[in-house]
Structure formats: C-alpha cells, structure tokens
Amino acid sequence: MSVKYKYDITYVFGKGRKSKLESNEISGNEFFYGYPYFEKKHYKLNIIETDEPSSSKYFKKYFAILDNLLARATKLTFYKNALISKNTLGQIYNSKNIVTSNHGIGMTLFMYIFFMKKRKKINFIVILSGLFAMRKSKFIVRVLRKIIFSWFLSTVDYLIFTNKSEYQFACKKYSRLKKKFVCLPFCIDTEFWKPKNKDKFSQK
Numbered sequence: 073m074s075v076k077y078k079y080d081i082t083y084v085f086g087k088g089r090k091s092k093l094e095s096n097e098i099s100g101n102e103f104f105y106g107y108p109y110f111e112k113k114h115y116k117l118n119i120i121e122t123d124e125p126s127s128s129k130y131f132k133k134y135f136a137i138l139d140n141l142l143a144r145a146t147k148l149t150f151y152k153n154a155l156i157s158k159n160t161l162g163q164i165y166n167s168k169n170i171v172t173s174n175h176g177i178g179m180t181l182f183m184y185i186f187f188m189k190k191r192k193k194i195n196f197i198v199i200l201s202g203l204f205a206m207r208k209s210k211f212i213v214r215v216l217r218k219i220i221f222s223w224f225l226s227t228v229d230y231l232i233f234t235n236k237s238e239y240q241f242a243c244k245k246y247s248r249l250k251k252k253f254v255c256l257p258f259c260i261d262t263e264f265w266k267p268k269n270k271d272k273f274s275q276k
Contacts, residue, residue: 075192079167081118082164083120083171084119084177084181085120087121089121106171118167120164124157131156135156139153146213146221147213149179155177164185178228185227198230198232199232204242225249
C-alpha cells in the first residue's frame with residue numbers, strides 16, 4: 073500500500089519568508105532555497121515558520137525552558153518554543169520532504185522526525201553553516217552534545233553545506249557519513265541584484 077503525502081516539500085524557515093512570497097514584493101531567490109523553482113514545477117509545497125501561533129501558551133513556556141536547558145547542556149541551538157505545536161508536527165508528518173533553512177531548526181525538529189520515520193518515509197534535509205564549528209566546552213557538555221549530535225546525524229538524510237571548508241572538515245571527521253553531505257556554496261540571484269540603472273550608483 074502506497075503512502076500518501078499532503079505535501080511534496082515542506083520548507084521550515086525563520087520568520088518572514090512566507091509574507092515575502094505571498095506579497096508582490098520582489099526578492100532575491102537565494103532567500104527561498106529553491107521554493108520558486110519547485111513552485112513553477114507544480115510541486116505541492118508548504119511553509120512553516122518560526123513564531124507561528126502555538127496551540128497553548130503553557131506549552132510555549134515549557135518549550136522555552138526546555139530550549140534553554142538543552143542549549144546550556146549541549147551548546148547547540150533549539151527553537152522548540154517558536155516551532156513545536158500539534159499543527160506544525162502534523163504538517164511535517166504529512167510531508168514527503170522536509171527542508172530546514174538552518175541547523176537550529178534542524179536540531180529542533182530531528183527528534184520528532186526520528187520517530188515519524190518509524191512509520192513512514194520522510195526525507196529530512198538540513199541547510200547549515202557553522203554547525204561543525206563548535207567551541208571547546210566542559211567534559212559533560214561534550215558528552216551530551218556528542219549524543220545529541222550523533223542522533224541528529226543518524227536521522228538526517230542530507231546536510232547541505234554552504235561553506236566549503238566546513239564541508240571538508242565534516243567529510244574528514246565523519247567519513248562514514250560522507251554520502252549524506254552535499255556542498256552547495258551560497259549563491260546570490262544575480263538577476264535580482266543586477267543594477268537596473270547603473271547611473272544611480274554613480275550619484276552621490
């Protein structure tokens with residue numbers, strides 16, 4: 073029996089991109105990580121953003137405390153307070169592919185996606201920059217971070233590096249996971265940023 077998905081791709085962004093896409097404002101395509109391309113190809117797309125309304129203010133308080141505890145214990149970034157709700161988890165569960173725009177969002181979601189993967193196939197893709205540049209810390213923090221980090225790496229399907237040196241470092245340190253690593257240096261939309269009137273840049 074085939075598994076049905078409501079969405080082909082769900083993007084999980086920081087706050088602000090959805091309003092830009094829904095408005096008539098013209099923005100550089102690099103801010104949307106392929107969304108305009110897939111939209112033109114008629115994929116079923118969905119967007120989740122941080123700071124969307126949660127089902128309960130008490131859960132937000134709980135997740136705020138949990139975010140703080142996890143951050144202090146591992147020196148990693150989490151946004152449960154700004155992301156996790158019954159609604160957002162339902163959207164993720166009904167998506168064939170999940171793309172997060174930064175590793176903080178990826179870290180926030182991976183624990184839930186880990187268990188979702190037990191029931192259905194979900195491709196989990198995280199775009200990152202700086203995740204592997206972790207500072208030295210106390211022994212217990214390093215142990216806890218290693219546990220969380222290993223769990224994260226086992227759950228994610230692809231890590232897209234926007235920094236070549238970080239990609240090379242990750243390939244060397246985690247060579248057995250190299251097939252999950254993709255290096256796509258951050259590019260800009262040259263058409264969008266091309267001066268429409270060169271004279272205005274010469275004016276003081």
